[in-house]
Amino acid sequence: MSETSREKPLHAPTDQFPVRGNELLVGGIPLTRLAARVGQTPFYAYDRALLTRRVAELRAALPAGIKLHYAMKANPMPAVVGHMAGLVDGIDVASGLELNVALDSGADPREISFAGPGKSDEELKKAVAAGILINIESFREVGVLATIQQQTGWTARVAVRVNPDFELKSSGMKMGGGPKQFGVDAEQVPELLAEIGKAGLGFEGFHLFAGSQNLRPESIIEAQRKCFDLALRLAEAAPGPVKFLNLGGGFGIPYFPGERRLELGGICANLATIQEDARHKMPEAEIVIELGRYFVGEAGIYVCQVVDRKISRGHTYLVTNGGLHHHLSASGNFGQVIRKNYPVAIGNRMDAPAGEAVSVVGPLCTPLDILGDRMNLPEAKPGDLVVVFQSGAYGASASPRAFLSHPDLVEVLV
Ligand SMILES: *Cc1c(COP(=O)(O)O)cnc(C)c1O
Numbered sequence: 190m191s192e193t194s195r196e197k198p199l200h201a202p203t204d205q206f207p208v209r210g211n212e213l214l215v216g217g218i219p220l221t222r223l224a225a226r227v228g229q230t231p232f233y234a235y236d237r238a239l240l241t242r243r244v245a246e247l248r249a250a251l252p253a254g255i256k257l258h259y260a261m262k263a264n265p266m267p268a269v270v271g272h273m274a275g276l277v278d279g280i281d282v283a284s285g286l287e288l289n290v291a292l293d294s295g296a297d298p299r300e301i302s303f304a305g306p307g308k309s310d311e312e313l314k315k316a317v318a319a320g321i322l323i324n325i326e327s328f329r330e331v332g333v334l335a336t337i338q339q340q341t342g343w344t345a346r347v348a349v350r351v352n353p354d355f356e357l358k359s360s361g362m363k364m365g366g367g368p369k370q371f372g373v374d375a376e377q378v379p380e381l382l383a384e385i386g387k388a389g390l391g392f393e394g395f396h397l398f399a400g401s402q403n404l405r406p407e408s409i410i411e412a413q414r415k416c417f418d419l420a421l422r423l424a425e426a427a428p429g430p431v432k433f434l435n436l437g438g439g440f441g442i443p444y445f446p447g448e449r450r451l452e453l454g455g456i457c458a459n460l461a462t463i464q465e466d467a468r469h470k471m472p473e474a475e476i477v478i479e480l481g482r483y484f485v486g487e488a489g490i491y492v493c494q495v496v497d498r499k500i501s502r503g504h505t506y507l508v509t510n511g512g513l514h515h516h517l518s519a520s521g522n523f524g525q526v527i528r529k530n531y532p533v534a535i536g537n538r539m540d541a542p543a544g545e546a547v548s549v550v551g552p553l554c555t556p557l558d559i560l561g562d563r564m565n566l567p568e569a570k571p572g573d574l575v576v577v578f579q580s581g582a583y584g585a586s587a588s589p590r591a592f593l594s595h596p597d598l599v600e601v602l603v
Pocket of ligand 1 (some may be wrong): 398
């Protein structure tokens, strides 16, 4: 299907992975050969050339000087984080164990930041010891960090995560505006800044994150502009100059029928305007955007194998050895309100016509275990390889892998 077609696409674009003959190619390797190399199904495969290309394309579109951070919760596989660390300007972590992986990746600790509600005292101490930037999300964290700094003499580098007084429109998951467990409400920030000043913590800036999985440029533009204006206002109460301004991200990727890739033009032009404003009003600030799924989501596939083919009252089911326990989000159970199909293909029958309507299900004893509901696919048999695209983010690490005690998955970076 052509992406420029005016008609609504039947499935999200999957043309990032080329096809040779009847086989999908991953990292240039035909899928059946890759499956043999991995040695088992199910597995996730991430294509390193696609990761590299995605970062390069975004950098080429963005104004020079905008920093890119990888939010590693989207895909914390150490090899992926290591590859990303060589491409982006920093890594954002959300737990002490993610911090270990980020440090192992070789990322400069000065360019690692740590956000998340409920950071434990141990995690905060670890972060101070590592010399990374801590995005403060509560008054309690100021107190704990003040004690750590006093006891150790190590500077606690901090930014304030702000819960903005607006929401990111059309976002798949709202993470700012209204009451939230994330960040500190904008109206409480001046008081928090005063405490940071009193405690003598190393204030460096602000972190604002309004939401994620947004495919509408207008609403991302509006959120970034509002976040910047809010940061300008809050900076007046700051104990020092703003050196670091993380405006969030929220760039979405197309998952479902009718969705298209995000248009970057307007977003990049808007960031150029913000950068120009910042040159005058916040001259020491480095502007950062942090992205997770946008970098990795389209670079990954999940592969499982057809075990059985059943017909129930006229409807064909392909029963596979993979499912919800490995890929909760493709099953529609990771925060989706209405279940929709991720793009799915039979990876060793790419040249066959999509001639039959089937449901692709997993082996779990629950009706929630669906990878594709009533999709048109080539006729598949036991042994064939089912591919779920757009699986590079929120896959393996976001799934209940112990549920029902089926064999675990493997992840490879190709
Ligand atoms: C989850 C998260 C991200 C990444 O979101 P994506 O939709 O994967 O880009 C970025 N920043 C923060 C603070 C997050 O919690």
